[in-house]
Amino acid sequence: MVPHLVTTLTGPINELEQRILESMPAIERWFRLEWMEHTPPFYSDVTVRNAAYKLAPVSTGLYPDGFNHLIPTMLPLAVQAAMAAIEKICPEAKNLLLLAGPNTQDSGYLTNLQRLVLIFSQAGLNVRLGSLDPTLLQPTEVTLPDGSQLTLEPLLRTPRRLGLKDFDPCTILVNHPLSEGTPSVLENLHEQYLLPPLHAGQSRRRLSQHWQNYEEVAKKFAKLLGMDPWLINPMHALCADVDWQPGAGREGLHTQVDALLGKIRRKHKEYGINDKPFVVLKADLGSDDFGVLTVRDVKDLEAALAPLVAATAPGAAPIDVIIQEGIPTCEQLHRAPAEPVVTMIDRYVVGGVYRTHAQRAMDESLTVAGAEHVPLGFDESHQLPKPGARPGASAPNRFYMVGVIARLAMLAAAYELEATDPDAEVYD
Amino acid sequence: MVPHLVTTLTGPINELEQRILESMPAIERWFRLEWMEHTPPFYSDVTVRNAAYKLAPVSTGLYPDGFNHLIPTMLPLAVQAAMAAIEKICPEAKNLLLLAGPNTQDSGYLTNLQRLVLIFSQAGLNVRLGSLDPTLLQPTEVTLPDGSQLTLEPLLRTPRRLGLKDFDPCTILVNHPLSEGTPSVLENLHEQYLLPPLHAGQSRRRLSQHWQNYEEVAKKFAKLLGMDPWLINPMHALCADVDWQPGAGREGLHTQVDALLGKIRRKHKEYGINDKPFVVLKADLGSDDFGVLTVRDVKDLEAALAPLVAATAPGAAPIDVIIQEGIPTCEQLHRAPAEPVVTMIDRYVVGGVYRTHAQRAMDESLTVAGAEHVPLGFDESHQLPKPGARPGASAPNRFYMVGVIARLAMLAAAYELEATDPDAEVYD
Numbered sequence: 001m002v003p004h005l006v007t008t009l010t011g012p013i014n015e016l017e018q019r020i021l022e023s024m025p026a027i028e029r030w031f032r033l034e035w036m037e038h039t040p041p042f043y044s045d046v047t048v049r050n051a052a053y054k055l056a057p058v059s060t061g062l063y064p065d066g067f068n069h070l071i072p073t074m075l076p077l078a079v080q081a082a083m084a085a086i087e088k089i090c091p092e093a094k095n096l097l098l099l100a101g102p103n104t105q106d107s108g109y110l111t112n113l114q115r116l117v118l119i120f121s122q123a124g125l126n127v128r129l130g131s132l133d134p135t136l137l138q139p140t141e142v143t144l145p146d147g148s149q150l151t152l153e154p155l156l157r158t159p160r161r162l163g164l165k166d167f168d169p170c171t172i173l174v175n176h177p178l179s180e181g182t183p184s185v186l187e188n189l190h191e192q193y194l195l196p197p198l199h200a201g202q203s204r205r206r207l208s209q210h211w212q213n214y215e216e217v218a219k220k221f222a223k224l225l226g227m228d229p230w231l232i233n234p235m236h237a238l239c240a241d242v243d244w245q246p247g248a249g250r251e252g253l254h255t256q257v258d259a260l261l262g263k264i265r266r267k268h269k270e271y272g273i274n275d276k277p278f279v280v281l282k283a284d285l286g287s288d289d290f291g292v293l294t295v296r297d298v299k300d301l302e303a304a305l306a307p308l309v310a311a312t313a314p315g316a317a318p319i320d321v322i323i324q325e326g327i328p329t330c331e332q333l334h335r336a337p338a339e340p341v342v343t344m345i346d347r348y349v350v351g352g353v354y355r356t357h358a359q360r361a362m363d364e365s366l367t368v369a370g371a372e373h374v375p376l377g378f379d380e381s382h383q384l385p386k387p388g389a390r391p392g393a394s395a396p397n398r399f400y401m402v403g404v405i406a407r408l409a410m411l412a413a414a415y416e417l418e419a420t421d422p423d424a425e426v427y428d
Numbered sequence: 429m430v431p432h433l434v435t436t437l438t439g440p441i442n443e444l445e446q447r448i449l450e451s452m453p454a455i456e457r458w459f460r461l462e463w464m465e466h467t468p469p470f471y472s473d474v475t476v477r478n479a480a481y482k483l484a485p486v487s488t489g490l491y492p493d494g495f496n497h498l499i500p501t502m503l504p505l506a507v508q509a510a511m512a513a514i515e516k517i518c519p520e521a522k523n524l525l526l527l528a529g530p531n532t533q534d535s536g537y538l539t540n541l542q543r544l545v546l547i548f549s550q551a552g553l554n555v556r557l558g559s560l561d562p563t564l565l566q567p568t569e570v571t572l573p574d575g576s577q578l579t580l581e582p583l584l585r586t587p588r589r590l591g592l593k594d595f596d597p598c599t600i601l602v603n604h605p606l607s608e609g610t611p612s613v614l615e616n617l618h619e620q621y622l623l624p625p626l627h628a629g630q631s632r633r634r635l636s637q638h639w640q641n642y643e644e645v646a647k648k649f650a651k652l653l654g655m656d657p658w659l660i661n662p663m664h665a666l667c668a669d670v671d672w673q674p675g676a677g678r679e680g681l682h683t684q685v686d687a688l689l690g691k692i693r694r695k696h697k698e699y700g701i702n703d704k705p706f707v708v709l710k711a712d713l714g715s716d717d718f719g720v721l722t723v724r725d726v727k728d729l730e731a732a733l734a735p736l737v738a739a740t741a742p743g744a745a746p747i748d749v750i751i752q753e754g755i756p757t758c759e760q761l762h763r764a765p766a767e768p769v770v771t772m773i774d775r776y777v778v779g780g781v782y783r784t785h786a787q788r789a790m791d792e793s794l795t796v797a798g799a800e801h802v803p804l805g806f807d808e809s810h811q812l813p814k815p816g817a818r819p820g821a822s823a824p825n826r827f828y829m830v831g832v833i834a835r836l837a838m839l840a841a842a843y844e845l846e847a848t849d850p851d852a853e854v855y856d
Contacts, residue, residue: 091463
């Protein structure tokens, strides 16, 4: 079942789908060559939005926690991908410490952890679960919805290594986005493989770095396919040092919002799109996160900012703000807006779900409390498009396209992690 | 659905299943370490037999042609495995020439080819089909049962390369066992990747080499699990220079058949097995193939050989014969004996089917005309055993065990291809 597209099925997306299908071997080879030069993130999840006139990623996570949403028939793919990933990073690996976030009251998250334990055990590792919750002092059994149990254990840090009682892992896999900063137990671990690396932590990432890399990837890919990169790229601009203090001048932000809205308007005109353009504002640096603000007209900017300005402490330092082209989603499930989220391990798509939210509009973020997840469509053969099927009519073809776009964002994250690696050797 | 086991479910196989499940991470790690030292065959299929008291491979093919039997939901696994294999062997690969055997009247084989084209296209290669049939002189369209078409093209050989008209492949994948010898078009191709290599050809392989390597692998694996390797290893003996001429002395063969029957009898006594032992005789070298002869008592040996002896031309050279412990199959589908056949690409299990034959007995080979194939059980999660399920009661657990044994045989084939590689560098 393909989620219902609100708009007509004869838009640019269908041309894009057709072009992507026709170019399948070239696309896969292109990815293969990219992976010769770049290392994919260990795992990732990418949210993609289909606006009917364009199809673009809107967020790239490096700590995927939706393994509970994958349907069981897809798990062998995850196991195989995990085998390939481990073999590449650390073939001798024996013990894996999986680090859980503190949100272990959430039964969905616990099932996600259970799935990860299963996947990495099956890939040939002894897996134990450590907790990033510093208040957890004893091994603690938690019960899952299916009645099975997981044991969360307190971490044991020595000057050089991190482990559990009687468990010295060679590899540590973090399954929490570290949005609140880097826990000190994870600092200075030079003898163990820490996955993902600390500079992938949500608080340290800069969206502008990611989207600049994505733009580069999208341009290369668009060149391969002979198409306009805008069809897959959300335009963005960075506005440095925005001062949230009441009364502060934010002329730079006003100018840039207006300029980006103008750029979108011109693109809409070029493609005959009637949708009203909008932009979203986000903190560039993860640790400055203020959520997602939607702005449709520069006149409304200050009104949109008002709650944020009101909440800003006197003397708070200015922050960098990224302004992004807003991508509405035209897909619906049960009349609620829906967006596919693709989960990857290493370079492989291992599953996908639809995120839906009955209380949100098609031009709003669905990543807020109340979102539901529907494992869907990816169950059969997202990797096996059906050449010859009418564009837009074949679920496998639609999902193949979504998987390609998600992998482009994942590739951009690979570029990003290389660029931001504090230990990278610099050749000049 | 697990095929029905004729015998009791409380035999050594269930202990084996339990031990294999408990040792899953150790087993997978062991394989991973083996793959650091050895290169898996590009693809393979292994027939495994479950005798209730032992579970062992009985044949290891290096030109799997049963991709038509795989259920479509398993194909993404094959694509992912193909991606990993290609990336390792030749990441820049662009054009793949898939070489079909001459048996293109067989609609099952054509569907197998169609599946291979799909898998490798999806893995990022431009795939075209060449025919090993030297009488095919023009591109020929053949129609598949589903109404789609495949084009078989005549080969174009230049002094150094093999290709098709307007198609110069960097990689050539043979999908025909080359039982009749090596086609001259495949000789001396030093600039292209030929997969599998020529010394994997059926006519050139020696069963004794394979089974000696398998014994070595089985011993290593049994040591890892702390068990008797006999539980997974069919014993064998090699009898060199057997003369098929009428009246020739075949005392050596008699002695060895009797000795192997005695060894099996002792093992049966050790395990309290009531089955009557039998051995099978096969030509050691593929090009000497005379089928499979079953012998239950050395007194019956000459009678079993009679048709072969009668058919031997005067002056025919003696050949090497391998004598193997016969493994009956205790699995049944619709009251016909059944045996699982596991298909692998690179190191990964990508699917499996049951071969059944209504006209054959449980101690006879099922690989004869009239065999049927039932894609089964492997559909869901052969890679995802369910720890905790009662031994013998869980299809995923049964199939995981079968997949492990099949991979041991595939690993033995890796050893074999290294040992028989004519271009191998020798370090002494």
